[in-house]
Amino acid sequence: MRARTIKTWHLVHKWTSLVCTLFLLMLCITGLPIIFYEEIDHATGNVPDLPPLEGNATPAGTDAIVAAAQRLYPGEQVKYLIWDDEEPNLVYASLQGPNSAPDDFRTLAFDGRTAALLKEPNYNSGFMYVMVTLHIDLFAGLPGTLFLGFMGLLFVVSIVSGTVLYAPFMRKLTFGTVRHDKAPRAKWLDLHNLLGVVTLTWAFVVGGTGIINALAEPMLALWRMDQLAEMTAPYQGKPPLQEPGSVDRALETALAAAPGMKPDFVAFPGTDFSTDHHYMFAMLGDTPLTSRLIQPVLVDAETGGLIETRELPWYLTVLLISQPLHFGDYGGMPLKILWAALDVVTIIVLGSGVYLWLARRRSSSIEAEIAELERAEARLAAQ
Amino acid sequence: MPNWNGRKPASRRNSMAINGSAPGGRLSLRQVFAAPLAIAIVSIIGLVSALVGDDIWDVLSWLTLAVPVAVILWYWLRRPT
Incomplete structure (x- = not known):
């Protein structure tokens, strides 16, 4: 490799690294506890236990849960019902008042068998809330997320340029x-x-999937404008529903439309994942891969009738696969521990990079090595 | 004049001792990237394996993703005798 090429790659590596390192250090450090989010959530008591139940009563159903939630907080509306990954009888309701910020939800945990309230977990304050919010957007909303996504892009370029530089500088060392x-x-x-x-x-995979995850909101907006609008075109211009219809009836429609699948969550009318007139059921399969890829089922909220179900577009599939690859939560505790170890190694790489830049001396540095290479090239050319 | 690795350029002959100099000075590109490439392939297998299946696929992920960590510990902690 010519000395000038090395010089260019070195400049690319130096500048992309210097600009992104502080933010990458923040992302790596906040990322460490987030790897163990589930365990910390359990340990802090945010996840309720289901009490043992006598007899074999028929499950209360989702309408009962919605009614119970509304009774508790009449000023707010249920926007989502979410089924717990591990415990199918644990159902969360997400509520929002008319004046809430768009990302501000109240979460209630219900026993799906009895519609009894188990707990109101707190996701809006505390150590993990701070860690997650810093990691996702530095408390700056969508601009913060996109900025961090750009830092991720610089990080990925830094990795590529570092790999290119590895070649000439490791020629003399085993x-x-x-x-x-x-x-x-x-x-x-x-x-x-x-x-x-x-x-x-x-690092490339976690950084790259980080960039993709940072684009989640724009991708969702694209899906709404593109496929969702297409599927619900006949409803354009209709006035919004006063009261959405039965969720149980809509759920039956969804289960029939996606045989063998079970619901992950349902978005109520008037949310980012739905329209003003529809329930959007996110259905999951039961193989390791299909359990991550959502099959959306759109149901008319008034009549309970099926509108359509079709596979996600490619960009949302990419987003959904980028999530486990970023979080490291898809292979049990040993994988999480290895993820944390690699995160710590990345922190050391970032930190040592800063040290190497701070400790550079004018007379002996990478620039001197490059100058030496230039002299060696000149000698070769002169022979 | 001092250079960044503290050694005179190109004229030193060394055995492949733990201070790591290559005999005759320069390794080929293939030699430089042999170990990193092997570790990269093993890492990709590790990342994908637990995604596509459970049980044995998870175990394969643990074993393969442990390789980069083990390599680092091995080379960092060893000292010249």
């Missing part, structure tokens, strides 16, 4: 060399290169 006996700068350069090149696949 793999895994760490020069403990030399100056700290040499040792940390070796560690930066070793840890970086060994974890680059994982």
Whole structure:
């Protein structure tokens, strides 16, 4: 590789890294507890236990849950019902008042068998709320999310450029060399290169899926304008419903339309995942892959009749697959622990990069090595 | 003049001792990327495996994704004798 090419790649690596490192450090550090979100949620008592039930009563049904939620908070409306991943009898209701911020929901946990309220978990304050909100948008809403997505893009470019630079600078050292006996700068350069090149696949995947996840809201908006509008065109211009119809009846329609699937959540009329006149049931299959890919079923909220069900467009499929690959929560606790270890390694790569830049000296640095390469090239050309 | 790795360029002959210099000075591109490429492939297998199945597929993910972590620990913690 010519010296000038190396110089260019070095500049790319240096500048993309320097700009994104502070934010990537924040993302890695907040990301660490988020890997164990489920466990922390359980430990802090946010997940209710279902009490044992006598006899075999028929389940209360979703309409009863909605009614119970409305009775408790008459000023608010149920926007979503969410079925717990592990416990099918645990149903959450998300409520919002007319003056709430768009992302501000009250969550109520119900026993699906009796429609009894189990708990009102708190997702809107506390340590994990701060960690998650910082990680998703730095408390700055959609602009914050898009900014962090751009930092993720710089991170990915930094990884690629770092990989390109690995070649010329590791020509003289066997793999895994760490020069403990030399100056700290040499040792940390070796560690930066070793840890970086060994974890680059994982970092690239987590960084890349982070960018995709940052685009979730725009992608959802695209789906609404494109497929959802197409599926519900006859309803354009109709006045919004006063009272949506029975959820139980709509759920039956959804189950019939997606045989063998079970509901993940249902979006009520007037939400981001639906229109003013429809329930949108997100149905999941039971194989490892189909349990992550949502099959949307649109049901008329007034009549309970099926409107349509079709597969998600490619960009939403990409988004849904990007989620487990980013979170690391799809392979049990050992995978989460490895995810956390790789996260810590990434923090060390980022931190050592900062150290190497801070500790650079004018007379001995990468620039000097590049200058040496230029001289060697000139010598070769002169022969 | 001092350069970044503290050694004179190109003229040193060393055995492949733990200080890591390659004999004759320069490794080929294939030699430089052999280990990183192998680890990258193993990592991809690890990332995808638990996604497509449970049980044995999960275990395959744990074993393969442990490789980069193990490699790092091995090379960082070893010292020249």
